[in-house]
Amino acid sequence: MRRSDQIADLTSNSTSTSTKPNRKRKAEEVSTIVPIKQLHFKEPFRRQSWPFRDSFINYITKTPSNSKAWTKLIQSCKYFFAKNPILVTENLWWDEEKEWLASLKNDERPVDFSKLSSKVWITNKFNATYVPSENGISLIIPKIYKCDANFSRLLYDVISYEDFSFLSTNVRKIVLHENIVKNSDGSIVPFENLIAVLPKIKIIFFYDKIDSSCITKNTVKELLKIPHFSKIDRFELFGTTEKFDIETFFTYLKKNKHTKFTISFGNSISETYKNRLEEIVDEIIETEEHDYKIPEIEYNGINGEKLTKLCSLSYP
Template sequence: MDDKKWKTRINKVWKNIDSKNILSKFWITDNLLNVKTNSADEKLVLSLFIPKLYKCDVKCLELKNQIISFNELLFLSLNVEYLSLNQVIVKYGDGVIVPLEKIVEIYKKAKSVRYTCVRETLNITFKTFNELLKIPHFLTLDRFDISNIPDELDIELFYNFMKENKETKFHLRFFIQNNIAYKNRLESIIDEIIATKNFSYKPPVIICHGIPNRKMNKLQRISRKH
């Protein structure tokens, strides 16, 4: 979907649909994604479309630059196996921003979660990773990919868990400005992983501006091999 038209794919062919002229409600299966969302109005396009649905069975949900309610996200969550939220702001009914762990919690069938933080929302805190560890299906994800991570994330708890977890491939991209100590700790973690000879876990990808590219590139090569 985009700001001007909706499309559906039938027998691998994309066809335009005019939702304004269709009286019956939609049942969406397989994939739901949105593109071209830049203006303020476009950020609400999904919320405007959800009332036109009577059922949602998507397995792949990819949203970008949307503002939606927690209940709307819950409506889309039932059978999702692949979740990608890029710069998506999720709010409770009272306008409070929904924490990342509450978003992950509702996707009980998810195998892969990709999430790009909106820096201004502050929905990642020091307790976020501890709360994620309380979610049973988080512990068995195939992949957890998160970008724009602030220095509020408990990196020590993550590192300890990551070394024990044999299920999940982690891709972490940090946005760290002035916290030199945090950045140094990330670099030392990368050094420790690179120096490891035999892995009992899946080596993560860790990216942070200010850490030498040669180290991050080497870590990525190690991650691809495992």
């Protein structure tokens, strides 16, 4: 199966022609030759004489674990795809033209999941931006065999914790914009639980949804218990509420030498909370030498000069 055929098969029934070279045969051998005919890729395949046990062939067919190896298998013999129809695509995203698109090696095609008979294996990027509910993530999950995407963007969607975990475990950079991730009982999954299932995460942009925030009073303390949290390179949190434990966080900040933090608060925070934030900003600015990564802290009403000074220290 050629690379271009893989993408084409996402939207159409690609065909593959099987022919045999014409050779002279003895009369007595003719009756043993299988008649020549063209076979569509999805039609019955011809049984192969494998030099391996059937149990081994069944195992590698039903449980492919490496996308590159699987691509080579389905290109070499249609038996594997016929037995387990999985198509590898680098990127899958929702387009402004109101359709899902997939791409492989710069070959880009629309995908109609309602008509797709095979499953999709995503290896690079998954971008679900402004996806309408009738085409939402939960509806296409059954058509995704595996998501090895290292980048993911989810905006304004309601998604189950199970689906979120399925899509994100290989992610290194993620953008979450006012999403709601729910447990099976309908409750909102705390933010720290989202981070916990991102073992490879290095960069995160999170835009909180104020009326259904997943930030709790325990979020900061729980985040600090996650082993890979301290290994995150860049962490940007926008629009959060005063449930965010700024005291515990500031104590951690003064020991942090790795992560670049940006914390931006929503307009709902109280004057008391703002005053405490200003005290923290003042302490950072007035400290002559910093042996920690200086964060950016933003909120409505922060003094412009102080914000400029803080940003200049944060990005020397």
